[in-house]
Structure formats: structure tokens, C-alpha cells
Amino acid sequence: MLTAADLAGGGVGGDDPDIRGRFGAFGGRFVPEALIPALDEVAKTYAEAKIDPAFLREFDHLLRTYAGRPTTLTDVPRFAESAGGARILLKREDLTHTGAHKINNVLGQALLTKRLGKKRVIAETGAGQHGVATATACALMGLECVIYMGEVDCERQALNVARMKLLGATVVPVANGSRTLKDAINEAFRDWVTNVDTTHYLFGTVAGPHPFPEMVRDFARIIGVEARRQVVELTGRLPDAVAAAVGGGSNAIGVFHAFIGDPGVALHGYEAGGHGVESGEHALTLTEGSVGVLHGSRTYVLQDDEGQTIESHSISAGLDYPGVGPEHAWLKDSGRATYHGVTDAEAMESFSLLARTEGIIPAIESAHALAGALKLGRELGPEATILVNLSGRGDKDMGTAMKYFNL
Amino acid sequence: MTTLQTVFEKARADRRAALIGYLPAGFPTKEGAVAAATAMVEAGCDVIEIGLPYSDPLMDGPTIQDAVHRALTNGTRIADVMRTVEGVARSGAAVLVMTYWNPIDRYGAERFARELADAGGAGTITPDLTPEEAGPWCEHSAAAGIDTVFLAAPSSTEDRIKAVVDRCTGFVYAASLMGVTGARKSVSSAAEGLVGRIRPHTGLPVCVGLGVGTGVQAAEVAGYADGVIVGSAFIRRILDAPDEASGLAAVRTLAAELATGVRA
Numbered sequence: 001m002l003t004a005a006d007l008a009g010g011g012v013g014g015d016d017p018d019i020r021g022r023f024g025a026f027g028g029r030f031v032p033e034a035l036i037p038a039l040d041e042v043a044k045t046y047a048e049a050k051i052d053p054a055f056l057r058e059f060d061h062l063l064r065t066y067a068g069r070p071t072t073l074t075d076v077p078r079f080a081e082s083a084g085g086a087r088i089l090l091k092r093e094d095l096t097h098t099g100a101h102k103i104n105n106v107l108g109q110a111l112l113t114k115r116l117g118k119k120r121v122i123a124e125t126g127a128g129q130h131g132v133a134t135a136t137a138c139a140l141m142g143l144e145c146v147i148y149m150g151e152v153d154c155e156r157q158a159l160n161v162a163r164m165k166l167l168g169a170t171v172v173p174v175a176n177g178s179r180t181l182k183d184a185i186n187e188a189f190r191d192w193v194t195n196v197d198t199t200h201y202l203f204g205t206v207a208g209p210h211p212f213p214e215m216v217r218d219f220a221r222i223i224g225v226e227a228r229r230q231v232v233e234l235t236g237r238l239p240d241a242v243a244a245a246v247g248g249g250s251n252a253i254g255v256f257h258a259f260i261g262d263p264g265v266a267l268h269g270y271e272a273g274g275h276g277v278e279s280g281e282h283a284l285t286l287t288e289g290s291v292g293v294l295h296g297s298r299t300y301v302l303q304d305d306e307g308q309t310i311e312s313h314s315i316s317a318g319l320d321y322p323g324v325g326p327e328h329a330w331l332k333d334s335g336r337a338t339y340h341g342v343t344d345a346e347a348m349e350s351f352s353l354l355a356r357t358e359g360i361i362p363a364i365e366s367a368h369a370l371a372g373a374l375k376l377g378r379e380l381g382p383e384a385t386i387l388v389n390l391s392g393r394g395d396k397d398m399g400t401a402m403k404y405f406n407l
Numbered sequence: 408m409t410t411l412q413t414v415f416e417k418a419r420a421d422r423r424a425a426l427i428g429y430l431p432a433g434f435p436t437k438e439g440a441v442a443a444a445t446a447m448v449e450a451g452c453d454v455i456e457i458g459l460p461y462s463d464p465l466m467d468g469p470t471i472q473d474a475v476h477r478a479l480t481n482g483t484r485i486a487d488v489m490r491t492v493e494g495v496a497r498s499g500a501a502v503l504v505m506t507y508w509n510p511i512d513r514y515g516a517e518r519f520a521r522e523l524a525d526a527g528g529a530g531t532i533t534p535d536l537t538p539e540e541a542g543p544w545c546e547h548s549a550a551a552g553i554d555t556v557f558l559a560a561p562s563s564t565e566d567r568i569k570a571v572v573d574r575c576t577g578f579v580y581a582a583s584l585m586g587v588t589g590a591r592k593s594v595s596s597a598a599e600g601l602v603g604r605i606r607p608h609t610g611l612p613v614c615v616g617l618g619v620g621t622g623v624q625a626a627e628v629a630g631y632a633d634g635v636i637v638g639s640a641f642i643r644r645i646l647d648a649p650d651e652a653s654g655l656a657a658v659r660t661l662a663a664e665l666a667t668g669v670r671a
Contacts, residue, residue: 020539020540028539028540029537030508030509030535030536030540031535032558032560032582033534033537033557033558033559033560033563033571034560034561034582035562036563036567037562038562176472176476177462177463177476182463183463185465186463186464189466190465190467190468190586190587194585194586196562196585197585292509292512293509293512293535294463294509295463296535301509303509305513306485306514307509307511307513307514308461308462308510309462309463
């Protein structure tokens, strides 16, 4: 049974945001005043829910009987041969219902929507995984669902658009700006400020204004809570390192958070390096960006010298975002976590390597973490154990793979 | 420089509301924005808000998004915004910059406040800077001698209204409705109620914006507010015009209609 400590961290140590929603210098709320009462309402309702045994019971029940938790841990020795012999363990979020870790957050927030007394849910999506997960939870709970998705993403993730429609959601293609995730978020905020009385904005990552970074993290936190227990059961000790892909940062914070209080466990986040730093076409927000405000939160941002957002690039729609959750910004600056870039090419090599050596087709997002783990293994040596969050499965990426590998 | 205080004292003496027009810098062109805003002043606007074009305008509707996109495509930068302020200030209106927070944050708050004051600007409106985060900006603005205007919304509680009003100088911006910028068929009934809830907390003028676009609406709002703010309706005139000259004429006509409205 999920406990309040599992959900909210149980005092892992000074890592909850302050009353303004700040993680150190990051986070906060930079939104139109009109939205503040709604954010306050979400924060208050969530604060009550996270210690309410009835809410925890319902969330736990859904995670077990609907999402398919706990997800298993898989040892991948054949894949790890390319990592200098280090042991690599995959946390199999790809095996959850809907095929990615996003279902955890979505079920939590959909329950919260009911608690808020709201009947309509809106969400943004990049790769479509959060949109599919949201549409799924809304179908399950009888909520009206509208998904905003950039036109470019609608094209490259057509299969997910069809899935969302089949699940009864309305998909609104967004034709503004770069026509990707950031513009879908802008459009969702516009909807929210207009329809806030009836609507919950089911935000998909650990970015955005307070309380989203904290709340989404808590709902994703189960990944690390389970994995920590499973690694110890399997190996008798904690892993030496944890690796995860970072776009907005929810799967990464989900697997990192239970390990923050373990100083011997290194935390490594892998951002989308796209065509490489020199090309300027990447999504290296933490490693190449600067501090600014985007989508309601102070964090690292890809921006020019006057604060205009620079369009990101990644072969993976889920990592193609010029911002990142404020807690990652804080973990970076405090030195507790380290962030690196993985190029499209490196990610695609790991994508195919895992498929051929282990019979697992990962999401391209997750393939960034796999590529990172291969490098990490070579650095840490054969005695090391590396936990990788395999955040989603690659079915949705077959179109991209067919093109990339000429399949 | 004409200050907001001067504008509202004059309007009060004339027993009318002030007319405030919005236009982004760089739209339709860098020079065109100065010409259009100057025409708006000549036809009756007391205050001009110059929008600072930003890549992610999440509280703007399609009309302003479109205009801002064009301004950014024109290569509009903060130096151009300052030049626009300078040009429009020559017309004798009080000139504000309306901007999302990130461009100021990135540019440097102290530098931005100083340069805006040097350009003859009267202050700023910062719609996504909440009272909790506004402390340093208010200090830099006060040091530079410019006003800070913030927004209250129909959803604002009494506590929030008080927090917003405490940060304001010049006037308080009452957002008439829950939604994004853009002209509407009628002005939201929430506007008058909100102005009424703001009044007990401040002696500052209270101005109403969002969804106002005709002389009739301006007259209605002028019945209970100290200022009427119009943005998208001006932009729409320019977007719909076949060329810059007719756009300018259309803007002038609208400003005159609105100016008659605030005097009704």
C-alpha cells in the first residue's frame, strides 16, 4: 500500500519548495493574476489529498490494478557489454498501461480533478504520451478531455493523435510559434485562463507554476521508490548511479527523488543534444541554457540575450522543449545531480542496440538515458551498477525509426 | 515626459475617463508603430502602451499574437522598443511598456528601468509578474522614477487585490474578464464589480482592459472606471487594412470614436 511518505517524500530532506513554490532560486509563479486563485486551489486540494488515506488508497489501487504497478526491474547484460561490463538495470516504465511513465502523474491528477469538482480536463502534449495518458484517465473517470498538440508533433506522432481520438479526446493542433510542445503549453494556458471555473489543467511535467513541479514530482515519485527497493533486493546494495532522460524532467525527477538522500548514488540526467551543441539545433536547456522565466517558472531556458525563447530541436518529440523543471535547475546548481547531452545519433544507436541485444524497443526519449548509461558504465568500470529509467516504449517511434534506419 | 499622474489629473478635471491604447513595437513595422501610436494620440489617446514583442505571449489572443509575431519577424529588439517609446513620447502622451517578465529579467531589471526612463517612458505594465515576485522590480522602477502597473482579475480574492494594489503606482489595471486579450461583442459584466472591489483598497485610478473595442463600450466602461484600455481593436484595424496609409487612417478613426466614448 502506497503511504503518504511514498507520495510526498516523507521528509527526504529540505527538498520541498518554500511557500512561494521556490526550489532555492528556481520555481515560483510567473502567471497572469487571473490564474493565481486556481493555482492556490490546486495547491490546497493537493496538500489535503496527499495525506488523506482515502486518496492514497484510491491512487494506490489505480496504480496496481490499472497502470500495472509495480513495474519490474530488468537486468540487461547483453546490452551492458557495450558499457564496459558495468551492470545495467532497467526500471521498466515502458510496461505500464499506455506505455510510458506519464500514466502515474495523470492518474494522480485525474483523481485530484474529481476532488476539485471539475468536469473538464485540458493538457498539452509533445510526443503524445502525456496526451494519450490524459485521454486514458479521462475516459476511465468520465471527464471531458481536450489535448493541445503542436502541428509539427501531430505529424510526427500521428499514431498517438489517433489513439487520443479513439479514447474520446478532442485534439487541437496548435499552429503558433514553433508548432511544438512549448506552443501547445501556451495554448493550454490560454484555454485555462478562459475556462478555469470548470477546467483543470493536467500539466504533464515538473515545470510550470507552483504547485505543478512539486505535485507532478510526487505523482511520479513512485518510480524511484519502487526501483530503490528492487535494486537493493536484487543486488544487496544501492546503485552507484541513476540515469534518466530529461525534457521537462518528470521521469527523471520521478526516479531521482527517492535517491536524493543517498549521497553514494550519483544522479545523471541526459538532455537531447539534437544535432550537437555546435549545430545550435538541440534541447540542451540545463547544459547550454541560462536562467530565465518560461511557462510560469524560473528555471533554465534556451533563450537569446533579450529573453526570447530559442526553438529547441530533438529527434524525440518528448524532449523537444526549451525549458526544464525548476527542481532540476536547483539540483544542477547544488551539484546533487549532473546533466549531460546525448545527440540524436547516439540515442538512435542505443535505441537499436537495446532492441537487438535485449528484445526491448525503448522510446527514443528513454534511449537518451540508455546512451548516457553506456558512457557512464565505461567511466565507472565493471563493478558499477547503474539504474536506468526506461521511461517508455518505442511503439510510437516506429515511424521515426523506419525513416532513420531505412527499415 | 508626461506622467500618468498628469494624465489622470487632466482627465479628472475634464470630468472624463482617460483613453489608453496599446500597440506592439515593431508592428506593422518599426517606423509604422511610431506613426500609428502617434496617430492614436492625435485622435485622442492619453496614454500609449507599447508592447514588447515576446516569443511566448501566453495571455494574448490571436490578434496580438499575430502582431507580435510580425514584430519579431521584423527583428524588433529592446533597443527598438526604447526608440518607439521615445518617438511616441514626443506626441505628449504618457508612454508605458507592456511586457512579459522574462525580457526585463534577462535584460537586467535595473538597466531596463533606467533606459526606459531615459527614453521618456512613464512606466510598465507586467501582466505575469505577481506581487510575490515584484519586489525588486518595484524598487528599480521607483529609483528610475517610473510607475509600476499590475493587473487584478475577476477571480482575485480581497487579499490578492490588496497585494496587487500595494505594488501599483500610476493606476491599477482591472482585467475585465477571465481570458486572453482580444475584442469581444460586449464588455464582461465582471468588470464593474471588480472595479468596485478594487476602490476600497486604493486611491489610485482604476482602468479597465480586455475585450473593449468600440466607442459604445468605451462610454459604458467610462461610467465606472478612470480609464479605458483598448489593444486588439487597434491592431485589427491595421491587420485588415490593405496598406499602411489606410491602416493609419482606420486607427485614427477608431481612436476618435473611443475618445468620444470616454467623454460621453
